[in-house]
Amino acid sequence: MSSKLLLLEDDVLFGETLVDLLEDAGYQVSLFLNGKDALDATFCNQYDLYLLDINVPLLDGVSLLSALRNADDTTPAIFLTSHTDKAMLKKSFLSGCDDYLTKPFDSDELLLRLEALLKRSRKNVSEKIGHFKHDAQHKSISYQEQVLELSKKEYELLVILLNNPNQNVTKEFILAELWSASDGGSEGAIRVYINRLKQLLPAVKIENIRGIGYKLVF
Numbered sequence: 550m551s552s553k554l555l556l557l558e559d560d561v562l563f564g565e566t567l568v569d570l571l572e573d574a575g576y577q578v579s580l581f582l583n584g585k586d587a588l589d590a591t592f593c594n595q596y597d598l599y600l601l602d603i604n605v606p607l608l609d610g611v612s613l614l615s616a617l618r619n620a621d622d623t624t625p626a627i628f629l630t631s632h633t634d635k636a637m638l639k640k641s642f643l644s645g646c647d648d649y650l651t652k653p654f655d656s657d658e659l660l661l662r663l664e665a666l667l668k669r670s671r672k673n674v675s676e677k678i679g680h681f682k683h684d685a686q687h688k689s690i691s692y693q694e695q696v697l698e699l700s701k702k703e704y705e706l707l708v709i710l711l712n713n714p715n716q717n718v719t720k721e722f723i724l725a726e727l728w729s730a731s732d733g734g735s736e737g738a739i740r741v742y743i744n745r746l747k748q749l750l751p752a753v754k755i756e757n758i759r760g761i762g763y764k765l766v767f
Contacts, residue, residue: 552597552667553577557587557613558629559605567600567629570656571663584608591617595687598667599626601646611644618645621688625666629654678711679767697749702727706742710755710765719762739763 554576558564564580571578579594581587585607599617601610608616614626627648648662677683682691690697690707699707705727709718720736728734743763747755754766 551575551577553595554579554663555587555590555594555596555599556580557584557599557601557605557610559583559602570660574660582606584610584613588613588616591622596624597670598663599624600663601626601628603628603630614646615644623685625670627659627662627666629659678714681711683708683711692750692753699749700745703742703745703749706739707746710746710763714765714767717758717761717764721762723762 554571556564556567556571556578558567558580559582561582564582568578568580579590579596581590583606587601588608599614601614603610610628610630614628617624617626625648626646627650628646629650629652631652647666650659650662680693682694684690688704690699690704690711697707706723709723709726720739723739724734724736727739743755743757747753756764756766758764
């Protein structure tokens with residue numbers, strides 16, 4: 550299946566030229582002329598990579614990407630812009646972009662950078678651990694090909710256990726990973742989430758290690 554790209558570019562002619570280039574290279578491309586429409590599209594569609602101009606109407610590219618990152622969207626992003634000053638470059642990377650190309654740019658360079666990011670993303674996104682499959686980009690976990698309905702904390706706790714198979718994971722470590730000092734996590738809260746995971750996964754062995762923590766047994 551070809552990768553799906555979101556392209557944000559308010560120069561219609563340049564945008565359509567990029568669409569032709571990218572579709573000829575085998576990608577599916579959705580072109581948006583303003584940041585608001587692009588943001589709305591991310592709520593309804595799953596893209597593999599964002600190509601974002603910065604100076605666009607309604608919502609600029611940097612603000613758009615900041616909003617996506619704040620919503621835990623880790624989709625790779627490349628800024629395509631005429632900006633060359635270091636302040637904007639710094640602002641762009643702080644907003645969460647993965648790469649940056651200054652207009653005018655070489656089309657072959659764009660394709661090379663784009664594919665490098667996609668390959669890195671594909672490598673990191675889906676990881677198989679026993680009968681589990683962890684999709685880090687979309688923050689979902691499947692067991693025996695069935696997607697689990699997990700709350701944010703249940704997801705984060707299961708990720709910790711999956712990252713430490715057959716190992717004792719201390720309650721102190723779980724508390725530090727799942728809650729900040731101000732959130733007020735507790736051992737009782739951990740037990741609630743552990744019991745929820747056990748209910749969701751009756752065939753999976755999650756051991757209580759008395760006085761220490763928990764272990765996911767494969």
